[in-house]
Amino acid sequence: MKLYLDPGHGGSDPGAGGHGLKEKDIALDIALKIRSILTTQYENIQVKMSRTGDTTKSLSERINEANAWGADFYLSIHCNAFNGSARGYEDYIHTGLSDSSTTATYQNIIHAEVIKLNQLQDRGKKKANFYVLRETAMHALLSENGFIDNAQDAALMKQSSWRQKVAQGHANGIAKAFNLKRKQQQDDPDTGTEYKVIAGSFKSRDNADERVTFLRSKGIESFVDTVSISGVTWYRVQAGAFSSLDNAEKRLEEVKMTGIRDAFIIAEDSRGTEDVEIPSGYSILGQTFLSPEHMNLFVKNINPDALELGIYYSTFGEYYGIRGDIAFAQAMHETDYLRFTGVVHPKQNNFCGLGATGPDNPGASFETPKEGVLAHLQHLYAYASIKPLPDEYPLVDPRFDLVARGSAPSWVGLNGKWAVPSTTYGQSILGLYEKMIINARENLENVLKEVKG
Incomplete structure (x- = not known):
């Protein structure tokens, strides 16, 4: 199964905003988590992403890439905005499709799985004439994961654990819709754990954006991940997420080679719980990370x-x-x-x-x-x-x-x-x-x- 995963907006197009958040960042983090879950936990799935960092890409470029690749399914991740009072989750297929179409069946399955986990009001399954739904040659779904300008939804969006749950819901739905087979645990010892490289954490969004710009100038894709710690909003620069600790260490070394000394690795399990558990087989020989x-x-x-x-x-x-x-x-x-x-x-x-x-x-x-x-x-x-x-x-x-x-x-x-x-x-x-x-x-x-x- 070939999934084209499209985190909405990016680069010069921030999307909607509110409460210190930007849609492009929330969408990217959820999409990266979806990719990690699917590729580490399931067999016979390929995932191509429209972007893996804060880059600008037109809608036509995304659609052309997905069509040329021959994707089986197009999933576009977004957040909503209205007037600050609207709340909840909704998803869309193209308006020209019937309720009995295969795409509608996929929507039914994915919608149900997402709603189980996302803690949002259910605004229902909808249809629209969105470009990414109209021009795609494959089945396509666009999900709107909460209202970023609503204080209650935004409070959830700031939580990495919530974004992990949203990703898990999407992944569960795709796995169920396409009958994906789960990998055996012994073949995939890192299943369920994602190692993130954090290249700095800032109270100022501008400082975080400057760090992203600097990393991009060095050829390292990154984006700003907003988190709430003890009630304080921090802007964390994420320079990669990996299912393998070895790969995360390699990226951390690349970041440090640019002169950045305040980078570190965090681990996050499939429930979105951050920890820093070091595998018991961790070798004595290796890189020193803490300054x-x-x-x-x-x-x-x-x-x-x-x-x-x-x-x-x-x-x-x-x-x-x-x-x-x-x-x-x-x-x-x-x-x-x-x-x-x-x-x-x-x-x-x-x-x-x-x-x-x-x-x-x-x-x-x-x-x-x-x-x-x-x-x-x-x-x-x-x-x-x-x-x-x-x-x-x-x-x-x-x-x-x-x-x-x-x-x-x-x-x-x-x-x-x-x-x-x-x-x-x-x-x-x-x-x-x-x-x-x-x-x-x-x-x-x-x-x-x-x-x-």
């Missing part, structure tokens, strides 16, 4: 007197190809947020418990905090890689040669090795890293609120 400043802010929220080690974990993490921010989380786990409430003493500069076995043996000591972090990263490198240790820095890890090289390529692989006999050591580190990501996002939003407000 040194974010690492330092995280620990200082708990221990204001903590050393600022972020720059060392970032620098050595990049050099050895190790996820330095997760190594930092491991250090926080080992040292109780640098308060050293265990057997290791602060003056040892031993941030990962190297060689510590008990009160009578507090482990290795290092001359400086920098050297202590270096030893930590070298010890992780021994576990994660079988390659020779790069030689720019001297070997300061006294236990490097005691490690079975490459025996723990993932963080949970450290279970029973770094911590004995713990079976949840790696999971604890990843859980702490999740908190670091959330904290980084909150700190960024607070800083931007002060600067921009």
Whole structure:
């Protein structure tokens, strides 16, 4: 089945607006979510989108593309506007079609599935002579997902979880109408989770638009996603949404290569619930995403007197190809947020418990905090890689040669090795890293609120 998915408006055409929202942004986010659900959860479906970013495209260009591609179904996503008092959901097929037509049957099915989830008043199934319904060579439906100028509908539109529900309703309807077969879970371990790359979050819409313009100049498509956090409206610049975490990481790296440092990844499940759950098989080797400043802010929220080690974990993490921010989380786990409430003493500069076995043996000591972090990263490198240790820095890890090289390529692989006999050591580190990501996002939003407000 070939679906041509058309988020309405875009670029120089914002569509309707109201309550700090633009139709083009809401439509695009819903459409991207529909694509993600369908392509990750169902077999034998191809999705082509008229746009995946904030780009300008004429109606004739969209129709010609869909017709030339030979789509089986054309779905156009929109939001409505009237006078601020109208509310609800409605969808349209072409006025020349009968109620017994195949297109009308598809409308009946999709309409019913959307209404189940979208929390909007049902304004009914309608017909119109819209261009995208008249000129398409395939079955076509246009949905109007709430009134953007209505305060109650707009409040829903600001919620990512609501947009996810709307997308899920459309996807459920398409799957039912076209008898799509659901993929087996083992063939698709990422089913239901979407990883979004957020390239900045702003209180000012103008600042968010400037970031989008900058990214587009660098060849990276993005758009502004409006969210409400603790009753405050934020404009988040989304630079991609992926069913694969690896692909999201690649896009995040592309964004950071442009000089943007306040980018991060969020994960969203099929219900629209945002989280930052890190897969248990997450590798030790990989990219460091959190900045040194974010690492330092995280620990200082708990221990204001903590050393600022972020720059060392970032620098050595990049050099050895190790996820330095997760190594930092491991250090926080080992040292109780640098308060050293265990057997290791602060003056040892031993941030990962190297060689510590008990009160009578507090482990290795290092001359400086920098050297202590270096030893930590070298010890992780021994576990994660079988390659020779790069030689720019001297070997300061006294236990490097005691490690079975490459025996723990993932963080949970450290279970029973770094911590004995713990079976949840790696999971604890990843859980702490999740908190670091959330904290980084909150700190960024607070800083931007002060600067921009």
